[in-house]
Amino acid sequence: MAEEKEINILVEKSFQEAKNFSAIEKIKKKYLEKGGLISQLFQQISQERDLEKKKKLGGLINNWKNELSAKVKEIEAKIKEQKQTAELEKDRVDIYLEGIKIPLANLHxxxxxxxxxxxxxxxxxxxxxxxxxxxxxxxxxxxxxxxxxxxxxxxxxxxxxxxxxxxxxxxxxxxxxxxxxxxxxxxxxxxxxxxxxxxxxxxxxxxxxxxxxxxxxxxxxSFSHLKGTLELVLKKLFGENHPIRFRPSYFPFTEPSVEVDAQCPPCQGQGCNICKKTG
Ligand SMILES: [Zn+2]
Missing domain, CATH: 3.30.930.10 (Bira Bifunctional Protein; Domain 2)
Incomplete structure (x- = not known):
């Protein structure tokens, strides 16, 4: 017949074993499942004739069962969490990863x-x-x-x-x-x-x-304001002595109308593809 001391040793041992997470299935089988140590002990206690002792030992084993079950559940939850974390870690994307630096450009x-x-x-x-x-x-x-x-x-x-x-x-x-x-x-x-x-x-x-x-x-x-303004702006854009030309032109929506030409800078009036050979 099991004694209180022996049971306490078993309790201690089971919790020691439970520190090793990978042994969790073994512990369930060894202590908690049908035919495990705890159910065997309950079996033995049921034969006890000393009712006082029976009650005490029964309570002791019952507490053990509850505490060990709780411990097992706690460990199982931890294992599940670790698995989930590992799974997440596998798919993790570092959104703070530095991108490709695009050098600053000029204005268009x-x-x-x-x-x-x-x-x-x-x-x-x-x-x-x-x-x-x-x-x-x-x-x-x-x-x-x-x-x-x-x-x-x-x-x-x-x-x-x-x-x-x-x-x-x-x-x-x-x-x-x-x-x-x-x-x-x-x-x-x-x-x-x-x-x-x-x-x-x-x-x-x-x-x-x-x-x-x-x-x-x-x-x-007057028209001279237009001419003066265009001359000023073209000289500022192309240079003081850059050749420009005013010529009369017909536009259906303004009267009088004028067309302004500036010499083509790349060919300097010689004619090229940019000015369509007009210089
Ligand atoms: Zn040209």
Whole structure:
């Protein structure tokens, strides 16, 4: 018949063994499962005639069973957690991993030249204005005195988004928008931006390009102001002695009109592919 001392030794031993996580299945089998030591001891105790002793030993074994079961559950949970962590670790992606460094670049050449031109116009008292690239027919054509039958309208083959909306074919929509917002006021406006025309893309054409446009509304403003401003800006851009040329030209929407040429810098007037041999 089992004695209290022996049982205590077994209890101690079982908890010692449980320190080794990998022995957990063995421990369950050896102590807790059907036919294990604990059920064997219960079997023995049931034969005990001394009721006091039976009760005491029974309680002792019962406590052991409960505590060891709890210990086993605790260990099993820990093992499960370790497995899950290992599984997660396997798939872990370090989101703080340093990426490929992209070296800082310059501003786009179009941005650079736009800023340069703005810098030339601002000291002359011009203000910068912007307007939408997606525009209505009204602002792109009608309000610029280009009704549907106007010849200027034939010059642009336009990207229509629907029957009314289109990608602006010039920056002149800015003129209308600024004037509408500032009725009866003197204005000096410079604007730059993307414009779109249905051109076949080749070495010298694209369906999108950048236009820079200035306009002045005021008293006693004459053609000579236009000429003087263009001369000043071109000289600042190309150099004081750079050859430029004004020639009369017909534009259906402005009267009088003029066309301005600057000598082609790469070929210095000799004619090359950039200037299409015009110098
Ligand atoms: Zn050239």
């Amino acid at each position: 050449p179009i941005t650079q030249i736009t800023q340069k031109i703005y810098d030339l116009f601002l000291p002359l008292g011009y203000q910068i204005a912007e307007s939408p690239e997606i525009e209505t027919e009204d602002y792109n054509f009608n309000k610029l005195n280009m009704p549907p039958e106007h010849p200027a309208r034939d010059m642009h083959d336009t990207f229509y988004l629907d029957t009314n909306l289109l990608l602006r074919t010039h920056t002149s929509n800015t003129q209308i928008r600024v004037m509408e917002n500032n009725p009866n006021q003197e204005l000096k406006i410079i604007t730059a931006g993307k414009v779109y025309r249905r051109d076949e893309d080749d070495a010298t054409h694209t369906h999108q390009f950048t236009q820079i446009e200035g306009f002045v509304v005021g008293r006693n403003i």
